[in-house]
Each structure stands twice: as C-alpha cells, then as structure tokens.
Amino acid sequence: MRLDRFLSEATELTRSQAKRALRQLEVSVDGETTRDAATQVEDGQEIRWQGRLLERIGRRYLMMNKPLGVECSLRPAHYPSVLSLIDIPKLERLHPVGRLDVETSGLLLISDDGQWAHHVTSPNRECVKRYRATLAEPLPVERAESVSRRFARGIELNGEEKPTRPATLERLSDTEVLIGVTEGRYHQVRRMLAAVGHPVATLHREAIGPLELDPDLKPGECRHLRPEEIAAF
Numbered sequence: 157m158r159l160d161r162f163l164s165e166a167t168e169l170t171r172s173q174a175k176r177a178l179r180q181l182e183v184s185v186d187g188e189t190t191r192d193a194a195t196q197v198e199d200g201q202e203i204r205w206q207g208r209l210l211e212r213i214g215r216r217y218l219m220m221n222k223p224l225g226v227e228c229s230l231r232p233a234h235y236p237s238v239l240s241l242i243d244i245p246k247l248e249r250l251h252p253v254g255r256l257d258v259e260t261s262g263l264l265l266i267s268d269d270g271q272w273a274h275h276v277t278s279p280n281r282e283c284v285k286r287y288r289a290t291l292a293e294p295l296p297v298e299r300a301e302s303v304s305r306r307f308a309r310g311i312e313l314n315g316e317e318k319p320t321r322p323a324t325l326e327r328l329s330d331t332e333v334l335i336g337v338t339e340g341r342y343h344q345v346r347r348m349l350a351a352v353g354h355p356v357a358t359l360h361r362e363a364i365g366p367l368e369l370d371p372d373l374k375p376g377e378c379r380h381l382r383p384e385e386i387a388a389f
C-alpha cells in the first residue's frame with residue numbers, strides 16, 4: 157500500500173494532508189524519515205507520524221440493533237444519527253449499509269467498505285431482507301393468503317413506475333407478519349402493507365440475507381461481524 161494512503165487510513169489526516177506531512181518530514185518508516193508519498197509499505201513496518209507509532213485500521217463491518225428514534229442519515233435532520241451510538245476511530249468513514257426509518261428497529265449493517273455495501277444492497281443480488289411487522293388491524297387467514305399472492309406478484313406503489321419485485325408475506329398471528337423483500341425503496345414495507353389496507357404499527361428488521369440480528373445485542377448496541385459473516389454475502 158502507498159504510504160500516503162496508509163497515513164490517511166491510520167490517522168485523522170486526509171490524503172492531501174498526509175502528503176503535506178510527508179513534505180514537512182513528519183513521517184518515518186522503520187526509523188528513516190521519508191517524504192515520498194508513493195513508498196510502498198507493508199504490515200510489520202514501523203511507521204510513525206510526529207513520533208506517534210501508527211497502526212493500520214482495516215475495513216470495518218458492524219451489525220447494530222438499531223433502536224427507534226435515530227436516523228440512518230449521516231446528516232440527520234430531526235433525530236441523532238445512528239453513528240452517534242458508535243465509539244470507534246475514524247467514525248466519519250462509516251456508512252449505514254441501506255437504511256431503516258427512524259421508527260423502524262432491528263438489524264442495521266454499517267461499514268466503510270463501499271464495494272461490500274453494494275453487494276449487500278444491490279437489488280440484482282436478490283438478498284432478502286426479513287421484517288417482522290405488527291399490524292394496526294387484524295389480518296384474517298383468508299385475507300393473508302390473498303395479500304401474500306399480491307406481494308408475490310408485486311405491489312404498485314404511489315408515484316412509482318415499476319411495481320415492487322416479488323416479496324413474501326407470512327402470517328404469524330392476527331396482527332403479526334413476516335415480510336421478505338429484496339429491494340430497499342423508501343418506506344417500502346410500510347407502503348406495501350398500507351397499499352393492501354393493513355398499515356404497520358411497528359416494524360423490526362430481523363435478517364439481511366444469511367445474517368440474522370444477534371439476539372445478544374440490545375437496542376443501540378453493535379458488534380463487529382465475524383469473518384464468515386462478512387464473507388457470507
């Protein structure tokens with residue numbers, strides 16, 4: 157990896173600030189001061205900036221049990237950002253992978269690996285997001301069967317040209333359903349259920365593709381993904 161890139165990953169410096177630090181002879185590699193931004197550095201080398209020994213921060217992959225009342229936006233308008241609940245270095249590099257509404261709880265992935273995030277969110281990869289919804293009004297068994305068929309065909313949402321991709325609805329009780337969708341349109345599950353006359357009372361995401369929300373995470377808590385969880389997408 158180039159030295160200027162390493163510096164920008166391991167410190168609060170941007171790439172151009174890293175180049176400036178190099179020009180100002182603030183950086184050493186294995187004890188030798190260097191000003192060459194293109195120097196290739198490897199794991200195990202001792203790299204210092206202003207005397208401070210640096211450690212590379214690799215890509216980060218987190219799962220959060222998103223609580224109600226926080227926004228997934230990085231520039232939140234009305235509520236705190238989900239990132240305000242996380243205390244790790246270089247927070248500004250992290251982005252929610254897909255979004256949940258302020259009033260939706262559950263599994264949220266957060267990462268600074270844009271390519272991986274794209275794998276997870278691209279509708280073409282047909283990664284099923286599973287939601288548990290409670291309904292404002294009871295959904296009788298026979299009605300659930302017809303709604304489920306409509307979900308499988310696709311639902312036309314107000315103001316959108318294309319119907320939703322095939323989705324699933326499983327009735328668990330009078331007022332509880334599991335919904336599976338492969339897209340991430342704005343307020344999609346709420347709008348789909350409202351479109352068939354069954355507005356949502358509460359919405360919680362339980363799974364994204366192969367990854368289930370860790371039951372040990374309390375609302376607002378997060379943990380790093382394990383290598384096999386990252387690779388599962």
Ligand code: URA
Pocket residue numbers: 255256257258260342343344345346347359
């Ligand atoms: N669908 C919604 O309506 N809201 C969410 O937060 C996620 C999916």
